[in-house]
Amino acid sequence: MTSRNPHAARRAELLRHMAGIGVDGLLVSNRRNIFYLSAFRGEDSLLLVRRGRSQLITDGRFSEQAEQETRGIEIVVRKKGLMATAAATARRGKVATLGIEAEALTVAQAEDLRAALGRTTLKPVRGLVQRQRMVKDAAELAVIRRAVAITQRAFLDTLPHIRPGMTEMEVAHILDRTMIELGAEGPAFETIVAAGERGSLPHARPTERRIRSGEAILFDWGARLEGYCADLTRLAFVDRIPPIYRRIYPLVLTAQRRAVAQVRAGRKTGEVDAVARGYLKAHRHGKDFRHSLGHGLGLDVHEAPSLARGVETTLRAGMVVTVEPGIYLPGRAGVRIEDLLLVTRKGHASLTSLPRSIEAFLIRS
Numbered sequence: 001m002t003s004r005n006p007h008a009a010r011r012a013e014l015l016r017h018m019a020g021i022g023v024d025g026l027l028v029s030n031r032r033n034i035f036y037l038s039a040f041r042g043e044d045s046l047l048l049v050r051r052g053r054s055q056l057i058t059d060g061r062f063s064e065q066a067e068q069e070t071r072g073i074e075i076v077v078r079k080k081g082l083m084a085t086a087a088a089t090a091r092r093g094k095v096a097t098l099g100i101e102a103e104a105l106t107v108a109q110a111e112d113l114r115a116a117l118g119r120t121t122l123k124p125v126r127g128l129v130q131r132q133r134m135v136k137d138a139a140e141l142a143v144i145r146r147a148v149a150i151t152q153r154a155f156l157d158t159l160p161h162i163r164p165g166m167t168e169m170e171v172a173h174i175l176d177r178t179m180i181e182l183g184a185e186g187p188a189f190e191t192i193v194a195a196g197e198r199g200s201l202p203h204a205r206p207t208e209r210r211i212r213s214g215e216a217i218l219f220d221w222g223a224r225l226e227g228y229c230a231d232l233t234r235l236a237f238v239d240r241i242p243p244i245y246r247r248i249y250p251l252v253l254t255a256q257r258r259a260v261a262q263v264r265a266g267r268k269t270g271e272v273d274a275v276a277r278g279y280l281k282a283h284r285h286g287k288d289f290r291h292s293l294g295h296g297l298g299l300d301v302h303e304a305p306s307l308a309r310g311v312e313t314t315l316r317a318g319m320v321v322t323v324e325p326g327i328y329l330p331g332r333a334g335v336r337i338e339d340l341l342l343v344t345r346k347g348h349a350s351l352t353s354l355p356r357s358i359e360a361f362l363i364r365s
């Protein structure tokens with residue numbers, strides 16, 4: 001198992017987790033999990049991870065791509081149904097207990113599989129590969145850092161193009177296009193550009209609403225690169241900063257700083273959430289912080305661990321998480337500040353470096 005092939009190392013680690021729950025084969029059907037374990041990016045395929053050689057079950061459309069993208073995996077090009085071929089492959093590999101991903105396989109697929117398996121036992125498992133994905137290896141961190149660099153550069157390059165009268169949608173298009181020009185595969189999720197009072201919608205989609213002088217613009221955006229995501233939130237202001245933001249922005253910023261200071265290996269994610277939530281509550285904005293503090297990020301924009309109320313996941317070195325408190329005043333204003341952190345043994349490293357001060361992105365029209 002050489003470090004030159006991170007996918008083989010990930011499969012080896014997965015085999016150890018599988019042994020711990022008594023499965024000697026795992027049929028991976030979640031596309032991101034398949035990519036994580038094999039580097040294969042095609043569709044309609046399954047990865048059977050087992051001791052000895054793992055197998056990728058695919059069809060003629062993807063066989064050449066599978067040979068190019070994967071290493072150390074046998075490519076099985078199916079001639080009959082996907083589940084029937086998977087069952088036959090597991091039987092041929094003498095798998096006694098076959099794990100299936102309960103969140104990813106449909107009931108129909110599980111039934112087809114069971115019908116074709118014969119004496120092999122089927123065991124649904126939950127979040128096995130996702131738990132492994134929480135801790136990023138060096139190859140993943142390198143890609144995430146590059147995705148962040150593109151994300152930040154694209155934002156800085158977009159700001160000078162913004163003029164009052166442009167729509168949220170126009171600005172979002174410039175930002176998306178700039179990320180692609182800088183090398184991104186595309187936006188990691190639908191870019192949020194929310195002008196003025198629309199900032200109070202945590203998941204605002206860009207509209208034809210025109211940006212005016214004297215208002216805030218909330219950006220929540222991120223590039224996708226080689227499958228990996230970045231995710232950042234900043235506010236820009238056109239010409240001047242409205243008084244309401246002078247009041248609430250510093251509260252969100254302090255809530256974020258306090259929470260960030262808690263991020264280190266050994267901390268429970270719910271405890272980090274509680275620090276930001278407690279601070280905003282003490283300043284009578286507890287109810288205006290209407291989502292969890294943050295989330296893990298990698299191949300999915302939102303993945304484990306969740307930094308949320310009551311969640312007991314322990315932070316470990318190598319996890320990548322967002323910290324993104326907010327205050328939302330419906331119909332008036334919204335502030336969210338989001339940064340990406342790498343959890344380290346003694347604390348954390350900030351993966352994002354855009355300034356956070358309220359004056360940082362003041363656009364002069």
Ligand code: ZN
Pocket residue numbers: 220221231232233338
């Ligand atoms: Zn975000």
Ligand code: ZN
Pocket residue numbers: 231295322324338
């Ligand atoms: Zn986020």
